[in-house]
Amino acid sequence: MAEVEGARSAQPVIVGVVPGQPADVVKQAAIFASRFGTELVCAYVNPARYPVEEAADGSVESASLDPDFADDHETVFDESLARTLRDLLATTAVPWRTLALAGDVAGALGHLAETLDAAMIVVGAHDHSLGGSLREFFSRSVGAQLAHRQPRPIVIVPVSHRAASEPGRGTDS
Structure with missing residues (x-):
């Protein structure tokens, strides 16, 4: 879904997005895309589904991990x-x-970054609450996992305590 008209360009910037994450993550990714003169791809990953088929543009058809709760939405x-x-x-x-x-x-x-030959992947940092720290300890952050697996740059946008406490803003990506 191209929100601003324009041809897709080589080496887009990919940003991982989730509901409630701080706006700074997407804004910083947009700054990088602007400076590189490239497209911004906002990707949401649903961990309760698995990919079935992939298109050249990076989009995927998926199925639910739990067929009893399959929801096409x-x-x-x-x-x-x-x-x-x-x-x-x-x-x-x-x-x-x-x-x-x-x-x-x-x-x-x-x-997705490999498929699109992305310039970089941008993600937000986890929150620093006790729950966030325990979750990160047991599952490592997405940014850390990417940094260990990816040949391309990974940018982790820090989440400030001030930004996390503003109305309507979450703390995790």
Whole structure:
């Protein structure tokens, strides 16, 4: 879904997006895309699904890990998240689009970056709450996983405590 008209360019910037993440993550990714003169690809990965088929543009068809709770609505990009992205990127001239992916978050973002020959992957940092620290300890952050697997640059945008406490802003990507 290209929100700003323009041909897709080589080596886009990929940003991992989730509902409630701080706006700074997407804004910083848009700055990189603008400076590189390239497209911004906003990718949401649903870990409760697995990829079945992949297209050349990076989009995937997916299926639910639990067939008892299969929901076709989960195969499309969340409209509420898309609205948030439209609002955040409305003042930029960066061409951008959304993709709904499936599977392991770091694996899916890394595979997308390989498929699109991305310039970089941008993700947000985890929160520093006790719950966030325990989660990161047991599962490592997406940024750390990408840094260990990827041949391309990974940019981890820090989440400030001030930004995380502002209304309507989350702390995790």
